[in-house]
Amino acid sequence: MNETLQILLLSDGKPGHENQSRGLAEALGRLTKTEVTILPVKKRHLLASLFSSGELHDEIPRPELIIGAGHAVHGRMLAIARRNDIPSVVLMKPTLPSNLFDLCLIPRHDLKGRKPRVNMIATRGALNRVPSPDERPRNGGLILVGGPSGSYGWDSRAISTAIRIIVKACGERPWRVTNSRRTPEGELESLAKNCPALITHPHASTGRDWLPERLAEAAEVWVTEDSVSMIYEALSSGARVGLLPVPRLKPDGRVARGIDELIADRYLTPFDHWEPSNPLPEPPEVLRESERCAVEVLKRFFPSLLPNP
Structure with a gap:
């Protein structure tokens, strides 16, 4: 594969969904060189999307990974993944059967206590674009x-x-x-x-x-x-x-x-x-779910792109 991982991000236009997909794409970009193309997806009948050709415009680089969130992108995602023989990563619990996707990143409260399948990762909440904290002063x-x-x-x-x-x-x-x-x-x-x-x-x-x-x-x-x-x-x-x-x-x-x-x-x-005379307590750890999932995506599908320990 190329040195630059070509990512296709499908967007249904909802900021909350796109925020999750961008969070994963940006976390991947902090681990390896990436190029992200965002493809808006119009709402259409799910079966029509699923059985579409999966062809892309010539100006869109051939993707090596496709990610997306939201019901409207599921069918189109699978059609493109099938057409280009690339892994599909869906965020949130999908409407379609989860075994159709290569990887599902699902908030664990949506699993209702069930053990994740081999193609699932249970996350603490939805992924987001907030990077891990740095050393700058915080006041x-x-x-x-x-x-x-x-x-x-x-x-x-x-x-x-x-x-x-x-x-x-x-x-x-x-x-x-x-x-x-x-x-x-x-x-x-x-x-x-x-x-x-x-x-x-x-x-x-x-x-x-x-x-x-x-x-x-x-x-x-x-x-x-x-x-x-x-x-x-x-x-x-x-x-x-x-x-x-x-x-x-x-x-x-x-x-x-x-x-x-x-x-x-x-x-x-x-x-x-909370007692007003005391500061809020520190959480037990910083949540780094986007980074954790990005590492798992590379480990499963692009191990040669994992950064050296």
């Missing part, structure tokens, strides 16, 4: 605000009160706050009004690299419990991580079970378990 504070979902409700007053207490107790560091697409309208402005020390960054005005860069600076991160992807990003950054209170609509659901597991393993500290 910042970051607050990540989500919004109501199928698993969580919303309590603006409880969140605002908690944030005021946090900023007052840890006022020696600068505190930034950003929201998400699910955040109720006006929430960020209300937080800024009630806590003027906050530096607000509306998500619509932040670029793709803003969050990884801010996480690299932060010593402490507080995340609303509904924002599962941001929780795992914070845990991948090396920061101490706390949970802001939001009401659970499904206390026995898989999302809540995953959060409770992280709390029990001391990765997360709920706000009502």
